[in-house]
Amino acid sequence: AQKVTQAQTEISVVEKEDVTLDCVYETRDTTYYLFWYKQPPSGELVFLIRRNSFDEQNEISGRYSWNFQKSTSSFNFTITASQVVDSAVYFCALSEARRGYSTLTFGKGTMLLVSP
Amino acid sequence: DTGVSQNPRHKITKRGQNVTFRCDPISEHNRLYWYRQTLGQGPEFLTYFQNEAQLEKSRLLSDRFSAERPKGSFSTLEIQRTEQGDSAMYLCASSSDSSPGYGYTFGSGTRLTVV
Numbered sequence: 001a002q003k004v005t006q007a008q009t010e011i012s013v014v015e016k017e018d019v020t021l022d023c024v025y026e027t028r029d030t031t032y033y034l035f036w037y038k039q040p041p042s043g044e045l046v047f048l049i050r051r052n053s054f055d056e057q058n059e060i061s062g063r064y065s066w067n068f069q070k071s072t073s074s075f076n077f078t079i080t081a082s083q084v085v086d087s088a089v090y091f092c093a094l095s096e097a098r099r100g101y102s103t104l105t106f107g108k109g110t111m112l113l114v115s116p
Numbered sequence: 117d118t119g120v121s122q123n124p125r126h127k128i129t130k131r132g133q134n135v136t137f138r139c140d141p142i143s144e145h146n147r148l149y150w151y152r153q154t155l156g157q158g159p160e161f162l163t164y165f166q167n168e169a170q171l172e173k174s175r176l177l178s179d180r181f182s183a184e185r186p187k188g189s190f191s192t193l194e195i196q197r198t199e200q201g202d203s204a205m206y207l208c209a210s211s212s213d214s215s216p217g218y219g220y221t222f223g224s225g226t227r228l229t230v231v
Contacts (some may be wrong), residue, residue, distance in 0.1 A: 004158075037222075043205060045159070045222040091158050101147065101171065104220070106158025 002027045004094050006107035013082050013114055020111045021077045023092030029053075033095040034068065034075045035104065042089045048090075057102065082114045118142075120223035122208050129198055135196045137226045139156045141210030145221075148191050150183055153205040153225070165191060198230045 013019045025034065036048040038105040049059065051068050059066045062081045079086055089111045093104040121140040129135050141148050146167050151159035162181070164172040167188035176182070180198075184190040195202055205225040 042224065043227070044224040045209075047206065047220065047222075093158070100163055101166065102165065103149065103161040103172075104151075104159070106160070108156065108158050 002032075002094050002096055002105045003050075004092050004105055004107035006092055006110050008110045009108070010111040010113065013112070015114055015116050016081050016083060018078060018080050019082050019112065019114075021079075021090050021092075021112070023075045023077065023107060025073050025075065025092070025094045027094060029096075033102075035093040035095070036066065036075075036077050037091045037093060038088045039091060039109070045091070048077075061108075079112075081110075084114050084116055087112055087114045120208055120210050120221050120228050122206075122223035124226055125224065126227050126229075128231060131200060131230055132192065132197055134196045135198055135228060136150045136192050137193045137206055137228075139193070139208030139210075139223060140189075141191070141208070142212075142221060145210035146188065147210045147211045147222075148185060149209045149211075150191070150193050151207040151209065151222075152177070153207060155204075159205075162193075194212055195228075198228075203228055203230045 005024045032053045038046040038048055049066055056068050056070055065078045067076045081098045089109040091106050091109045093106045095102045123138045124210050127135055148165040150162040152162055153159040161175050163176055163183050165185040180196045183193045205227050207222055207225045209220050209222045211220045
């Protein structure tokens, strides 16, 4: 069975601090995809990034960066110079390929609180 | 492209009543998913449609839960004889490609409270 663990339940930082959200996953699939989603208080899940299991290159998008390490089954997310608008719950997710379609297995999420 | 629309946004119902939620996916998306999110947890998969065919329903939580997608357009999720444990956010997502998670767009969800 697939599993995603986000050990950090809640993180509080002050604006402009850097923060890293941890994600560890378990899967028997050789081909899989990892995701990060942001869920602001309004409730919708906002897609941030998708990474496939064959691409271990780290990625940077503005203040966001992702570190994928297959050897440790981790896909960590770093926000540089955090802002109040970054306050949200962040979910890491893993795809399951099932008979031609996919579903996502989510972690429990990490609530990030950025104070001014 | 107006995104995935879910109605109602909030629903309060008495235990034992039936409720129905609606999801309107992005118009060109042929794949539709329902997820449930309880407080403090990540979303969990419930069921999947490709066009009008429900291809996966084994994860529906009990036989009180059912979903339809007539004509392959909008979808409804019904919960019969609601229980307090059904209180959760029900999320709908749609996509147009079989690549895992490609173009997977979520709606804002329907928050159900059973009193």
